[in-house]
Amino acid sequence: MNIVDRRLNPKGKSLGNRQRFVRRAKADIRDAVREALKQRRVSEVEGSERIRIRARTVKEPSFGLSRNDGRKNIVVPGNKEFVPGDAIPKPPPGQAGGRDGSPDGEGDDDFVFTLTKEEFLDVFFEDLELPDLLKTKIKDEMSPKPARAGFSTQGSPSSLNVLRTMRGSLARRMTLKRPKPEDIAALEAEIAKLKKKGGSERRLKQLKAELEVKQRKLRTIAYIDPIDVRYNRFERVMKPATQAVMFCLMDASASMTEEMKELGKRFFMLLHVFLSRRYRHVDIVFIRHTSHAQEVDEETFFRSTETGGTVVSSALEEMDRVIVERYPVGDWNIYGAQASDGDNFRNDMPTCIAALESRLLPVCQQFSYIEVGEKRVGLGFESDAAESPLWHGYGEVAERHRHFAMRRVATPSDIFPVFHDLFSRDAKAKA
Numbered sequence: 001m002n003i004v005d006r007r008l009n010p011k012g013k014s015l016g017n018r019q020r021f022v023r024r025a026k027a028d029i030r031d032a033v034r035e036a037l038k039q040r041r042v043s044e045v046e047g048s049e050r051i052r053i054r055a056r057t058v059k060e061p062s063f064g065l066s067r068n069d070g071r072k073n074i075v076v077p078g079n080k081e082f083v084p085g086d087a088i089p090k091p092p093p094g095q096a097g098g099r100d101g102s103p104d105g106e107g108d109d110d111f112v113f114t115l116t117k118e119e120f121l122d123v124f125f126e127d128l129e130l131p132d133l134l135k136t137k138i139k140d141e142m143s144p145k146p147a148r149a150g151f152s153t154q155g156s157p158s159s160l161n162v163l164r165t166m167r168g169s170l171a172r173r174m175t176l177k178r179p180k181p182e183d184i185a186a187l188e189a190e191i192a193k194l195k196k197k198g199g200s201e202r203r204l205k206q207l208k209a210e211l212e213v214k215q216r217k218l219r220t221i222a223y224i225d226p227i228d229v230r231y232n233r234f235e236r237v238m239k240p241a242t243q244a245v246m247f248c249l250m251d252a253s254a255s256m257t258e259e260m261k262e263l264g265k266r267f268f269m270l271l272h273v274f275l276s277r278r279y280r281h282v283d284i285v286f287i288r289h290t291s292h293a294q295e296v297d298e299e300t301f302f303r304s305t306e307t308g309g310t311v312v313s314s315a316l317e318e319m320d321r322v323i324v325e326r327y328p329v330g331d332w333n334i335y336g337a338q339a340s341d342g343d344n345f346r347n348d349m350p351t352c353i354a355a356l357e358s359r360l361l362p363v364c365q366q367f368s369y370i371e372v373g374e375k376r377v378g379l380g381f382e383s384d385a386a387e388s389p390l391w392h393g394y395g396e397v398a399e400r401h402r403h404f405a406m407r408r409v410a411t412p413s414d415i416f417p418v419f420h421d422l423f424s425r426d427a428k429a430k431a
Contacts, residue, residue, distance in 0.1 A: 147235055147236075147237040148232070151164055151231060151232060151233055152230070153229065153230065154231065159232045160231055168230060169224045173223070177217070179214040179217055184218065187211050194207065242279045243331070243332055244281075246268075246272060246335045246336075247285045247319050248285065248337055249316075251340040251341060252290055253310045256341055265302055266412060266415050267419065271368070283327075289315035291311045291314070293317070310340075310343045311348050312352050313355055316352060316356060320359045333365050334365060335365055335367070336367040338370065339370045339372055340372070340390055341372055342389065343390070344390050349390075352394075361401050366405070368405045370418070371409070
């Protein structure tokens with residue numbers, strides 16, 4: 001059996017060879033991608049990437065003659081320095097006969113190539129997994145979708161299959177030997193010519209009889225008969241509903257600087273890219289809050305500033321209201337992501353914890369809290385004694401609920417490791 005791959009290759013590339021190369025160099029490519037992620041902006045996560053791997057990874061195996069076998073006859077010029085058995089030293093760097101060596105003895109050049117957008121994301125996401133993706137209620141939820149199911153003799157004009165209809169018409173006309181208009185025209189021309197020249201009456205009679213038969217067939221055998229007509233047929237097939245909604249919550253008070261908002265924005269963008277690769281449809285809901293919360297558009301969410309205190313429970317209550325009104329749990333996978341500098345009124349924390357544990361966490365697949373702020377030189381984040389109200393209160397929730405995660409982010413380079421840590425396959429085992 002011969003298998004022929006007729007898929008179109010990317011421009012200037014051999015698809016089969018490229019896939020084989022990526023499989024062979026998978027380990028080195030994975031390391032190179034992780035190194036590139038440290039320098040890459042989150043807004044560029046869906047772009048291609050130029051990476052560098054070791055040259056020995058791309059070497060092809062080859063056969064060669066063994067130097068220890070066989071008989072050789074060679075002629076070499078004489079010398080006054082060496083005798084049989086002497087070891088000849090390597091030539092110094094820069095001279096002919098060798099390449100510059102590296103300090104560790106590895107002298108091969110690196111191999112540089114460009115990963116496509118899809119290849120880059122596949123490597124980055126390969127060891128990530130959505131928590132509770134196979135939730136029983138969602139897994140069993142089905143929705144009907146139209147699917148092609150052959151052809152039928154009845155249907156609406158919009159579903160008419162012209163090619164299949166004309167193919168049936170041609171087969172029927174050929175079987176019944178329906179004459180073509182050109183054949184009848186040629187026969188009429190021959191009869192007219194025979195009458196003009198005064199030809200044989202017998203031959204003229206035969207031609208007229210043949211013409212009458214062809215004309216009768218042309219009248220009785222339709223060009224397209226209702227039996228020829230075919231329509232595209234569709235059946236409604238039950239398929240699993242794969243849709244998710246992502247809630248973005250962020251503090252909009254004066255204590256949140258533009259740098260802090262930018263850190264939160266990058267995490268939200270990366271989470272959206274991740275969910276988009278796992279679900280067919282992803283909705284985004286933006287909720288910003290000071291002492292009160294409101295659902296806004298993306299431009300207002302990131303750009304507009306407000307003054308006032310910080311009451312985090314207002315954002316959690318707004319999220320609960322939107323879920324109840326628009327996103328029933330049986331139809332949607334719900335994800336929450338909150339970014340804040342940690343400020344909140346102390347007497348509001350019991351309300352926040354109650355809203356999370358009683359209403360939001362039971363319906364969420366995952367809830368992530370990202371605390372953004374400055375990192376002190378040499379000390380990391382602030383000590384536990386000076387931790388923020390949100391961090392202290394949410395720490396109790398994280399201990400009781402495994403799908404509630406909280407991390408601190410100080411610089412853009414922290415976002416990728418934090419995101420990877422939140423959704424890694426080993427997160428449950430570590431917990």
